Amino acid sequence: MSQTEHRRVRARAITESVTNLRPQIVAALQELVRIPSQTGDELGAQLSIATMMRDHGLDVEMWEPDHRLLEPHAESVTIGNGFADRPNVLGLLHSDGAGRSLILNGHIDTVEPGDERAWEHPPLSGAVKEGRLYGRGSCDMKGGLVANLFALHALRQAGFIPAGDVIMQSTISEEDGGAGALAAILRGYVADGVVISEPTGLALVPAHGGALMFRLHVPGLSAHAGARDEGESAIEKFAYLHHGLLQFEARRNREITDPLYAELPNKVPINVGTIHGGAWASSVPEFVVAEGRAGLIPGENLATFKQEFAGEISRLAVADPWLRNNLPRVEWLNGQFAPAAIPIDSPLVSTLSEVWTRAYGTQPKIIAEPYGADMRHFVMTGGMPCLMFGAGDVRLAHAPNESIPLEELFTAVRITAEFIAEWCGVM
Amino acid sequence: MSQTEHRRVRARAITESVTNLRPQIVAALQELVRIPSQTGDELGAQLSIATMMRDHGLDVEMWEPDHRLLEPHAESVTIGNGFADRPNVLGLLHSDGAGRSLILNGHIDTVEPGDERAWEHPPLSGAVKEGRLYGRGSCDMKGGLVANLFALHALRQAGFIPAGDVIMQSTISEEDGGAGALAAILRGYVADGVVISEPTGLALVPAHGGALMFRLHVPGLSAHAGARDEGESAIEKFAYLHHGLLQFEARRNREITDPLYAELPNKVPINVGTIHGGAWASSVPEFVVAEGRAGLIPGENLATFKQEFAGEISRLAVADPWLRNNLPRVEWLNGQFAPAAIPIDSPLVSTLSEVWTRAYGTQPKIIAEPYGADMRHFVMTGGMPCLMFGAGDVRLAHAPNESIPLEELFTAVRITAEFIAEWCGVM
Numbered sequence: 001m002s003q004t005e006h007r008r009v010r011a012r013a014i015t016e017s018v019t020n021l022r023p024q025i026v027a028a029l030q031e032l033v034r035i036p037s038q039t040g041d042e043l044g045a046q047l048s049i050a051t052m053m054r055d056h057g058l059d060v061e062m063w064e065p066d067h068r069l070l071e072p073h074a075e076s077v078t079i080g081n082g083f084a085d086r087p088n089v090l091g092l093l094h095s096d097g098a099g100r101s102l103i104l105n106g107h108i109d110t111v112e113p114g115d116e117r118a119w120e121h122p123p124l125s126g127a128v129k130e131g132r133l134y135g136r137g138s139c140d141m142k143g144g145l146v147a148n149l150f151a152l153h154a155l156r157q158a159g160f161i162p163a164g165d166v167i168m169q170s171t172i173s174e175e176d177g178g179a180g181a182l183a184a185i186l187r188g189y190v191a192d193g194v195v196i197s198e199p200t201g202l203a204l205v206p207a208h209g210g211a212l213m214f215r216l217h218v219p220g221l222s223a224h225a226g227a228r229d230e231g232e233s234a235i236e237k238f239a240y241l242h243h244g245l246l247q248f249e250a251r252r253n254r255e256i257t258d259p260l261y262a263e264l265p266n267k268v269p270i271n272v273g274t275i276h277g278g279a280w281a282s283s284v285p286e287f288v289v290a291e292g293r294a295g296l297i298p299g300e301n302l303a304t305f306k307q308e309f310a311g312e313i314s315r316l317a318v319a320d321p322w323l324r325n326n327l328p329r330v331e332w333l334n335g336q337f338a339p340a341a342i343p344i345d346s347p348l349v350s351t352l353s354e355v356w357t358r359a360y361g362t363q364p365k366i367i368a369e370p371y372g373a374d375m376r377h378f379v380m381t382g383g384m385p386c387l388m389f390g391a392g393d394v395r396l397a398h399a400p401n402e403s404i405p406l407e408e409l410f411t412a413v414r415i416t417a418e419f420i421a422e423w424c425g426v427m
Numbered sequence: 428m429s430q431t432e433h434r435r436v437r438a439r440a441i442t443e444s445v446t447n448l449r450p451q452i453v454a455a456l457q458e459l460v461r462i463p464s465q466t467g468d469e470l471g472a473q474l475s476i477a478t479m480m481r482d483h484g485l486d487v488e489m490w491e492p493d494h495r496l497l498e499p500h501a502e503s504v505t506i507g508n509g510f511a512d513r514p515n516v517l518g519l520l521h522s523d524g525a526g527r528s529l530i531l532n533g534h535i536d537t538v539e540p541g542d543e544r545a546w547e548h549p550p551l552s553g554a555v556k557e558g559r560l561y562g563r564g565s566c567d568m569k570g571g572l573v574a575n576l577f578a579l580h581a582l583r584q585a586g587f588i589p590a591g592d593v594i595m596q597s598t599i600s601e602e603d604g605g606a607g608a609l610a611a612i613l614r615g616y617v618a619d620g621v622v623i624s625e626p627t628g629l630a631l632v633p634a635h636g637g638a639l640m641f642r643l644h645v646p647g648l649s650a651h652a653g654a655r656d657e658g659e660s661a662i663e664k665f666a667y668l669h670h671g672l673l674q675f676e677a678r679r680n681r682e683i684t685d686p687l688y689a690e691l692p693n694k695v696p697i698n699v700g701t702i703h704g705g706a707w708a709s710s711v712p713e714f715v716v717a718e719g720r721a722g723l724i725p726g727e728n729l730a731t732f733k734q735e736f737a738g739e740i741s742r743l744a745v746a747d748p749w750l751r752n753n754l755p756r757v758e759w760l761n762g763q764f765a766p767a768a769i770p771i772d773s774p775l776v777s778t779l780s781e782v783w784t785r786a787y788g789t790q791p792k793i794i795a796e797p798y799g800a801d802m803r804h805f806v807m808t809g810g811m812p813c814l815m816f817g818a819g820d821v822r823l824a825h826a827p828n829e830s831i832p833l834e835e836l837f838t839a840v841r842i843t844a845e846f847i848a849e850w851c852g853v854m
Binding site: 140236243271284394 | 826
């Protein structure tokens with residue numbers, strides 16, 4: 001049998017295997033979506049995925065990250081109250097072969113559901129309707145975890161054993177910086193390549209933007225609401241600064257010409273996510289504290305950007321009669337996401353690209369994403385090539401009615417299975 | 428002795444008496460300022476003022492308002508968790524004479540100190556510097572309470588006994604609606620006239636604006652911060668609505684021509700005092716809740732204004748592509764302050780005006796104030812003529828470095844003493 005024929009036979013066997021596994025894939029994703037696992041509260045879902053890994057015959061390792069090892073990285077991950085009852089879960093498939101090793105990573109933690117009234121199906125429902133599975137975490141990224149798990153399972157059910165070690169990871173705390181993925185790297189789990197099954201809509205993502213979390217303190221001058229003109233409203237001053245930051249964002253967008261970013265309407269978004277200010281409805285508010293996230297692209301230096309951002313705030317403050325003498329303050333929070341990228345001609349990219357092309361007959365989309373992710377830890381701390389590839393639309397992540405199209409999920413399972421075979425080789 | 432001579436002798440005696448009482452006046456105000464008495468926590472300061480009243484030979488009555496009696500008025504006062512440990516304190520001077528009776532009212536509760544770093548002298552210091560006494564409540568309105576107390580004391584020390592009943596009131600809960608003053612009225616304390624010693628800068632204030640407390644709920648659409656253009660920021664939508672409300676405020680100001688309001692730069696201020704929105708720095712905020720206070724002038728109907736305000740929000744919402752289909756919501760809070768006024772030729776106004784003119788040789792300023800006050804309860808529920816008159820600058824109320832000029836306070840004591848004599852007659 002020629003290599004081409006061999007691949008065709010294998011692809012057919014994998015496809016059949018995935019088709020047979022569809023009910024199990026859906027059931028596994030429903031099970032995970034129905035267990036809340038907001039960042040900090042990952043235990044229940046991790047126990048569930050550990051059981052799935054054991055059922056698939058993987059050697060399971062589960063451990064709570066050691067906060068002392070992470071403390072040198074406190075700027076880029078959130079340590080908070082530590083990691084008691086917040087285990088990482090790894091499923092290991094050791095190989096005697098000489099193939100390349102592979103880490104398939106996903107994070108188990110989700111953001112909060114937000115206002116449940118905005119959801120058509122409750123965020124913990126796992127409801128399936130018109131080919132989509134709904135719930136918080138369905139696409140970001142319990143879907144990806146399930147895809148990884150069943151890709152390896154489908155490959156082995158089809159009769160192919162990877163010729164390199166495969167490390168299946170379900171890590172914690174991605175949403176606030178990636179303590180889980182980093183802890184796995186620091187524990188010594190490395191491989192020749194890493195795929196993170198974030199929802200990329202089946203695009204290959206070899207570069208992601210970074211993000212810095214900021215807190216903006218805006219001073220005001222309190223006064224009785226009845227004589228509000230005697231005071232200075234920190235809420236109005238905040239609105240002025242926010243407007244200025246959006247203009248700064250627009251300028252930064254205009255300066256980016258990298259074709260990987262061509263399709264992104266907002267390549268370096270500056271989002272103000274929370275605001276809190278004032279103490280009393282009938283007093284002029286004397287403070288506003290706002291927290292937000294500023295996006296960066298690969299190649300940008302975090303320290304340089306911080307200076308530019310703070311400089312923008314200073315420039316705006318100086319132009320305002322009140323803020324000039326009552327300067328707003330920028331604070332940088334932990335949970336920094338540095339931007340990261342691997343070369344577009346990396347073997348990881350080309351191997352997955354070839355698998356994709358054989359499956360579809362066309363070239364995959366290769367794009368950058370604006371959001372920060374655990375990829376940076378694998379690339380920058382782990383020194384491993386890493387890319388993101390998975391089912392689902394990132395625009396639904398963190399949003400009401402988060403959901404994943406099941407056909408796309410099954411495709412991700414199939415392509416990932418073929419990629420494992422291609423990357424590690426099979427025995 | 429002619430009546431004019433009699434008045435001159437009396438004024439001289441009162442002035443001498445007040446001069447001798449200066450150290451005691453300052454000490455009493457310091458004592459009260461040093462006892463925190465934020466709304467809800469009035470007990471300590473009330474026990475202190477009750478002792479002062481007893482020391483001045485008044486019959487003291489102290490009782491906790493009955494929340495069941497106030498519940499029919501729940502729209503205009505705050506009942507909250509009730510009034511346990513929150514007594515009203517009254518000091519009564521019964522008279523056998525046939526003169527007019529008088530209530531001298533002040534509230535013991537203060538707003539919170541705010542950011543203590545903004546204060547030159549700590550908010551509980553009672554520090555005296557360059558003729559001013561500093562601290563939260565010094566002008567709003569522990570100064571007024573002390574002025575009332577020592578006005579009666581000075582009059583009696585000068586040898587004059589009021590020919591009508593005098594009821595000295597230290598009431599609670601003014602800052603959140605006036606449950607204390609209202610409870611005193613409902614308990615049956617009425618008089619032929621009421622003076623509230625709010626800080627009017629020694630102006631006579633026979634009319635005050637009203638205020639409605641609102642809560643504005645602004646919806647957004649959550650999305651991952653990295654794709655923020657997919658969401659709708661409730662913070663940005665709030666800023667749009669706030670801007671519109673300030674234009675509405677400007678229009679309302681232009682329409683007011685009442686000369687009582689001529690000196691006020693902002694006759695009907697709309698203040699947004701608190702803001703709270705968003706759940707996560709890296710998500711587009713899906714809600715903002717803001718609370719504020721809208722000012723009204725006498726003659727305005729609360730219900731009509733509410734309709735206009737809500738109509739303005741609707742008009743703004745309809746002009747916005749997102750808000751049009753996701754309407755913001757206006758909620759009206761308890762603690763409504765209706766505007767109130769008494770006729771400018773009321774005997775209460777003319778009597779105090781004549782006293783003032785004899786003391787200064789000029790006409791007093793007679794103005795309206797934009798802030799709501801307990802005056803409305805006395806006028807509207809109690810059916811009593813009421814005006815406000817006292818030392819201190821209301822622009823310092825609720826602000827950092829709240830303070831009261833002591834010379835002005837002593838003047839208020841003296842004029843109030845002469846007013847008691849004139850209003851009640853003396854024996």
